[in-house]
Amino acid sequence: MAKSGEFEIRARDMVEFQLRHRGIRDERVLDAMQRVPRHEFVSPELQGAAYEDRPLPIGEHQTISQPYIVAVMAAAARVSPGDRALEIGGGSGYQAAILAALGAKVCTVERSPRLATEARERLARLGYREVEVLTGDGSEGIAHRGPFDVIVVSAGTPAVSPVLLDQLADGGRLVAPIGTLDEQELVVIHRQKGQITTQSAGACQFVPLIGKGGWREDETRVRKSGNGS
Numbered sequence: 001m002a003k004s005g006e007f008e009i010r011a012r013d014m015v016e017f018q019l020r021h022r023g024i025r026d027e028r029v030l031d032a033m034q035r036v037p038r039h040e041f042v043s044p045e046l047q048g049a050a051y052e053d054r055p056l057p058i059g060e061h062q063t064i065s066q067p068y069i070v071a072v073m074a075a076a077a078r079v080s081p082g083d084r085a086l087e088i089g090g091g092s093g094y095q096a097a098i099l100a101a102l103g104a105k106v107c108t109v110e111r112s113p114r115l116a117t118e119a120r121e122r123l124a125r126l127g128y129r130e131v132e133v134l135t136g137d138g139s140e141g142i143a144h145r146g147p148f149d150v151i152v153v154s155a156g157t158p159a160v161s162p163v164l165l166d167q168l169a170d171g172g173r174l175v176a177p178i179g180t181l182d183e184q185e186l187v188v189i190h191r192q193k194g195q196i197t198t199q200s201a202g203a204c205q206f207v208p209l210i211g212k213g214g215w216r217e218d219e220t221r222v223r224k225s226g227n228g229s
Contacts, residue, residue, distance in 0.1 A: 007051070013051070019067065022068060033067065035101055038050045041092040041122065060112045071098075073154075074099065077150045081102075081103030083104045086107050086138075088154060088155065093128075099152065108131060141213075145167075148167055151168055151175070156184045157177065159178060161213035182205070184206060185204070186202055
């Protein structure tokens with residue numbers, strides 16, 4: 001296992017060569033990506049690969065996303081300190097930690113009880129007090145906790161549920177990978193004075209969002225790899 005100083009060097013190189021050189025310009029996002037210890041969000045045997053430009057398995061057929069896609073989503077969400085953020089598909093807790101490092105108060109929902117428990121314990125151990133981890137189907141959001149300034153969907157979905165859109169605050173941003181099980185487009189949705197606008201942030205590939213507002217589990221059995229949180 002690498003020593004802490006080596007991880008710091010790898011984190012710095014990740015930011016410079018995987019993120020900044022590929023067009024990520026938001027300095028707050030770059031700083032958060034360097035400060036959050038990505039190696040803490042994977043198993044010990046994978047820590048040496050934590051800062052590589054690829055997703056890594058975290059169990060339960062889920063992955064921690066490629067650093068670049070995490071940064072793209074964080075930049076697209078335009079998080080401001082004090083924002084109320086909802087993440088759907090909590091996985092390892094890494095994306096939630098990045099949102100918290102940007103100043104958001106985060107509620108993240110993970111379908112797998114084991115992954116949710118591990119993420120909750122990990123985030124508490126690392127000092128991310130502004131993140132709450134819930135277990136359950138978050139595919140249609142958490143209506144009684146909204147509205148949210150930021151919603152990040154960390155799994156692929158065929159469409160964004162209208163129920164979820166209703167939980168987006170005025171001026172809010174929703175980022176989600178939308179498409180088929182094999183190919184998605186990262187879509188950024190803005191709500192401004194009741195009007196919804198969308199823009200593309202590029203192609204991507206995530207594990208499927210399973211739930212009422214996503215895919216049925218039986219539809220996803222042939223698709224067990226890709227990005228995650």
